[in-house]
Amino acid sequence: MATPAGHAPHLLQNDALYKYILETSVYPREHEQLKGLREMTKKQEWHFWMVPPEECQHLSMILKLMNAKKTIELGVYTGYSLLTTALALPKDGQVTAIDINRSYFEIGLPFIQKAGVENKINFIESEALPVLDKMLQEVKEDELFDFAFVDADKFNYGEYHERLLKLVKIGGVIVYDDTLWSGRVVAPVGTPLSQYDAEVRDYFLKFNDFLATDSRIEITQVCVGDGFTICRRLI
Numbered sequence: 713m714a715t716p717a718g719h720a721p722h723l724l725q726n727d728a729l730y731k732y733i734l735e736t737s738v739y740p741r742e743h744e745q746l747k748g749l750r751e752m753t754k755k756q757e758w759h760f761w762m763v764p765p766e767e768c769q770h771l772s773m774i775l776k777l778m779n780a781k782k783t784i785e786l787g788v789y790t791g792y793s794l795l796t797t798a799l800a801l802p803k804d805g806q807v808t809a810i811d812i813n814r815s816y817f818e819i820g821l822p823f824i825q826k827a828g829v830e831n832k833i834n835f836i837e838s839e840a841l842p843v844l845d846k847m848l849q850e851v852k853e854d855e856l857f858d859f860a861f862v863d864a865d866k867f868n869y870g871e872y873h874e875r876l877l878k879l880v881k882i883g884g885v886i887v888y889d890d891t892l893w894s895g896r897v898v899a900p901v902g903t904p905l906s907q908y909d910a911e912v913r914d915y916f917l918k919f920n921d922f923l924a925t926d927s928r929i930e931i932t933q934v935c936v937g938d939g940f941t942i943c944r945r946l947i
């Protein structure tokens with residue numbers, strides 16, 4: 713998918729419209745440390761992993777609208793969505809951030825420190841699943857999360873879902889990133905896809921069907937970034 717130089721894949725019909733949104737509504741309001749982190753991340757090998765700024769602006773709005781105080785993030789990379797979250801939380805808010813690779817987090821840490829929100833972040837270097845399983849053994853009803861953001865290891869989204877439905881409070885929100893896989897969920901037959909893209913696409917086709925029929929949540933599919941799904945826990 714063609715994108716303006718340095719931008720992540722997006723779902724809009726044309727790049728000019730995407731550029732317009734970024735330049736009109738997103739960049740002028742982007743925190744200076746988020747901007748610095750975004751520019752630093754652009755130089756990294758896996759820069760396209762970063763959650764794009766227009767999506768993070770949505771996440772920030774959701775967090776503020778629901779007065780989220782206690783959140784969890786699976787998949788940190790250099791921390792653009794993490795810094796967005798920490799900035800959106802109140803002074804006494806806390807985000808637990810899990811990633812298998814601390815060195816990515818350390819690339820972004822100076823920006824987090826300069827933004828003055830390091831104290832809101834509890835970074836855990838680990839596979840996400842065992843951490844969630846340990847939390848499930850220890851968690852108390854009044855310690856559940858308000859919000860979870862899932863952006864790691866697509867093939868485990870279903871496993872994360874079952875655990876997060878017990879770790880996020882009723883009325884709380886789980887956001888799954890990348891659920892439209894930049895539109896590849898409807899790639900016409902014969903579209904050249906890497907094996908990885910085809911496998912993730914197939915996984916999301918099943919996962920999205922599952923979310924659509926899961927009576928424990930209500931959902932909305934958002935066509936921002938490369939697509940994300942907001943789930944609200946009902947029971």
Ligand SMILES: C[S@@+](CC[C@H](N)C(=O)[O-])C[C@H]1O[C@@H](n2cnc3c(N)ncnc32)[C@H](O)[C@@H]1O
Pocket residue numbers: 761762763786787788789790791792793794810811812813816838839840841863864865
């Ligand atoms: C798409 S990136 C996250 C992007 C990040 N949210 C941002 O805004 O830049 C996915 C991250 O998940 C991490 N990861 C992959 N498998 C994981 C696992 N099983 N448990 C925890 N983290 C994992 C990778 O190290 C990588 O940093």
